[in-house]
Structure formats: structure tokens, C-alpha cells
Amino acid sequence: MGRTREIEVEITEENLSYLRQVSQSRTEQVRRVERANILLLHAKGLGSTTIARELKISVPAVTRCLQKAKEFGIHVALDDFKRSGKPPRLTPEAKTWILSVACQKPKDLGFSYELWTVRFLAEYIRKHAEEQGHPSASHISGGTISKLLKAQQVQPHKVTYYVERRDPDFDAKMVQVLHVYQQVEWKLENNDFVPLCDVMLSYDEKPGIQAIGTKSPDLPPVPGQHPTFSRDYEYVRHGTLSLMAGMDLLTGEVMGSVVDRHRSKEFIDFLKMLDNKYAPGLRIQIILDNHSAHTSKETRAYLETVPNRFEFVFTPKHGSWLNVIESFFSKMTRSFLRHLRVQSKEELKERIEQYLKEINENPVPFRWKYGLESAAR
Known part of the structure; x- marks a missing residue:
């Protein structure tokens, strides 16, 4: 089996100066410093295997960095591509239903409580999610509900007072x-x-x-x-x-x-x-x-x-x-x-x-x- 062909990346003096700045920084993310060092060693003429040995990382990691730099440029090579992430478990319809429940008083739903607590609301959501047609919320945690309410600026556990204007004059x-x-x-x-x-x-x-x-x-x-x-x-x-x-x-x-x-x-x-x-x-x-x-x-x-x-x-x-x-x-x-x-x-x-x-x-x-x-x- 033949040797793997080395990836050639052209690095200008301006890019070299930028890479040195990143590699010497104390505030940059570790992965950005590591990738800057890969490109600096590559600019000195070292091969992928030697770079991997010097930095104590895998050869595929060096190869991916060089390939990204060749295709997309030096600046892009230092960062990760954006990923789609894990698909959300809660559907938009389920979120809307949870918010509508949170905006009602528990006493209006047959309970003795005047206001919700996060735990009480989570228990109610898990118990009634299936029958309301929102199975994605059937195992929801209190933490997820808390994040959802915070994102929508809803605080159903609190009361703020106002003065009703009862005097027409x-x-x-x-x-x-x-x-x-x-x-x-x-x-x-x-x-x-x-x-x-x-x-x-x-x-x-x-x-x-x-x-x-x-x-x-x-x-x-x-x-x-x-x-x-x-x-x-x-x-x-x-x-x-x-x-x-x-x-x-x-x-x-x-x-x-x-x-x-x-x-x-x-x-x-x-x-x-x-x-x-x-x-x-x-x-x-x-x-x-x-x-x-x-x-x-x-x-x-x-x-x-x-x-x-x-x-x-x-x-x-x-x-x-x-x-x-x-x-x-x-x-x-x-x-x-x-x-x-x-x-x-x-x-x-x-x-x-x-x-x-x-x-x-x-x-x-x-x-x-x-x-x-x-x-x-």
C-alpha cells in the first residue's frame, strides 16, 4: 500500500502572523490554539505524521485541519463547522400548550393551588400530555419547563400588583x-x-x-x-x-x-x-x-x-x-x-x-x- 499523499496548504505571511498570535494567546479556545500550531508546523515543512507526534494528537486530526484550511481558508480551519445538533424533542405545538397551561391558574383547572410551582407544573404536563395530543412532552423535566418559561419571559409562580383605575374623573x-x-x-x-x-x-x-x-x-x-x-x-x-x-x-x-x-x-x-x-x-x-x-x-x-x-x-x-x-x-x-x-x-x-x-x-x-x-x- 502506497504512502498517503500530503496535503499542501499555502500560508501567507499575514496568515502566519495571525496564527502565531492565536497560538500564543492565553484566552483562545484550546482547539483553536491546537489547530493554529498544526498550520504553523505545516508551514515549516513538517509532514502530518511528524506534526501529530509533536503535538501528541492523531494523524486524522492533523489531516482534517489541513484539508479544511485548503478548501475554506486559514480562519475557517481554526473553528468547527456549525452542526445541526440533536433534533428538538418538544414540538412547537407542545411548547404552545405548555405555555397556555402555565398562563392559567391551577385553581381554574380544579386544584387548590393559586399559583404554579415548576415541579407542580411539570407533573401536570407529564400527566396530561398524551391525552392532549402532545406525546413529546410526556417525559418533560422541570428544568426544561423552567428554560421554556424563561425564554418566553413567563413567571407563573409570581404575582405583580397593579392599580385598577376605578375613578372615571x-x-x-x-x-x-x-x-x-x-x-x-x-x-x-x-x-x-x-x-x-x-x-x-x-x-x-x-x-x-x-x-x-x-x-x-x-x-x-x-x-x-x-x-x-x-x-x-x-x-x-x-x-x-x-x-x-x-x-x-x-x-x-x-x-x-x-x-x-x-x-x-x-x-x-x-x-x-x-x-x-x-x-x-x-x-x-x-x-x-x-x-x-x-x-x-x-x-x-x-x-x-x-x-x-x-x-x-x-x-x-x-x-x-x-x-x-x-x-x-x-x-x-x-x-x-x-x-x-x-x-x-x-x-x-x-x-x-x-x-x-x-x-x-x-x-x-x-x-x-x-x-x-x-x-x-
Whole structure:
């Protein structure tokens, strides 16, 4: 039997420089470095057998590389041809069916579960694949389902919340609120500006403030041993209180009333407090929500006794974020109420009133920015 004819590959100086760069690289794939070395040794005149011995690889591997380089060029010879791969087991119809099942709630299919887990979904798919005409999914794994859902950006095990717009007059009411904030902004920028109302307030209630006490005293930090305050896990509930608060939008002062309940009676008492605070004849404009106490028969009856004293601007339903006082409540929750412990409801009331007093020592007006450009048109 005759000797195998050597494959001749023409390699230019430019290609040699490229091959040397690949062979000396520390980041290239091993197979590309190996094939670059095959071509470099071939350029020196070595035969396939010698190259295989030098690189400790098989002669057919050297031959395939040289043959590819001769037919398709140096750059193509360094990489593998794209392969068709293993035929997919899941048919497109089966994938569509799996996604349609994932987008339904398990309870709608007769189960107690509200949402799917990957394991639960995989079990359901395997059990019903044959009867639904998708035998390719009868042995599907949870991992395959997870990859399919991820590729389609479907997460049937999670819930994200949204707010349904239930107020048909949402935009109109929002503009009314923004008009108040626009007048506040103009007044703060130019003291000579005369707003429609003399006093502008943002009002709301913060219900359910818990009076929680400890059964054992807190322990202070100890340098080098205990970096934080230490607190016993057991606690005592003493009840809850509500804070009724109104913020003067021009001065930043917060008027508050701590009460057990926030009914029409308490709201009317708060209005009377405002009536006593501000000089007679000033018109007080209040931004507030649609709580029943704000529109009750008792409240309307009181407003008739003080005509032209108060003007209510109601936020739209699910539009509490438009009320500045909510930002104050949020800050209060994150700073003052966080980890608060008291021994009674009376102490909680005193602490809240002290907090309001401290806030009012250096009041800062909240300057609303969102939507003011459109409101000014």
C-alpha cells in the first residue's frame, strides 16, 4: 500500500502572523490554539505524521485541519463547522400548550393551588400530555419547563400588583390637586403672588399605629461585643391609635391630633382646631381623600355653620400618592415609628405629639414637582 499523499496548504505571511498570535494567546479556545500550531508546523515543512507526534494528537486530526484550511481558508480551519445538533424533542405545538397551561391558574383547572410551582407544573404536563395530543412532552423535566418559561419571559409562580383605575374623573381630579401645588409653588417663589385661597393644607389620617411594649428592658450596645441594641423577642400589644394630620403647604408646619378612632366626630374636631388656629376670614383649602368621614352628613352640617371657611379638594380614588401628607407619613414610619416601643397607649400618644413638636421646630415646605408643567397650561 502506497504512502498517503500530503496535503499542501499555502500560508501567507499575514496568515502566519495571525496564527502565531492565536497560538500564543492565553484566552483562545484550546482547539483553536491546537489547530493554529498544526498550520504553523505545516508551514515549516513538517509532514502530518511528524506534526501529530509533536503535538501528541492523531494523524486524522492533523489531516482534517489541513484539508479544511485548503478548501475554506486559514480562519475557517481554526473553528468547527456549525452542526445541526440533536433534533428538538418538544414540538412547537407542545411548547404552545405548555405555555397556555402555565398562563392559567391551577385553581381554574380544579386544584387548590393559586399559583404554579415548576415541579407542580411539570407533573401536570407529564400527566396530561398524551391525552392532549402532545406525546413529546410526556417525559418533560422541570428544568426544561423552567428554560421554556424563561425564554418566553413567563413567571407563573409570581404575582405583580397593579392599580385598577376605578375613578372615571381621575385626570380631572388630579389636575385640581396639581393646581393647588402650582399655586403653592408660585407663592413660594414670589411672595407677592395671591393664591385663590389664603391657607392650603394637605390632610389625611394614619390609622392603626400600634402601641407595642417589651416584656424585658432593651440592652444597650457594648463596644467590641454587642454592636446593636438588644431586645427580647416577646412583646405586649397595648392597642392602636390614629394620627389625624394636616400639613400647611406654605410653611411646612404639621398640625396633628392623636385619637382612638377617626370618625366624623374626630374629623369635625380637627376642622374646629384649624378654624381656631387661623385668623377669621381666611379661606382654608384642604387636599384630602374620599374617606366617608370627609363627606358624611355630620361633616356637611358642620361646614354649613362656617360658610366659605373651608374648601375641600378631593384626590381621585387610588390617588393617595397625590397627597403630600403621605410623604410625611412615610418618613414618620421609616424614622420615628421604626422599632418604637412604649408601655401604654398614653405614652404612644405623648411620643407622637413630641415628634410633631420636634418636626415643627424646623418646618420645611414640601415642594411638589410632578405634573406641574401640564397643570400650568
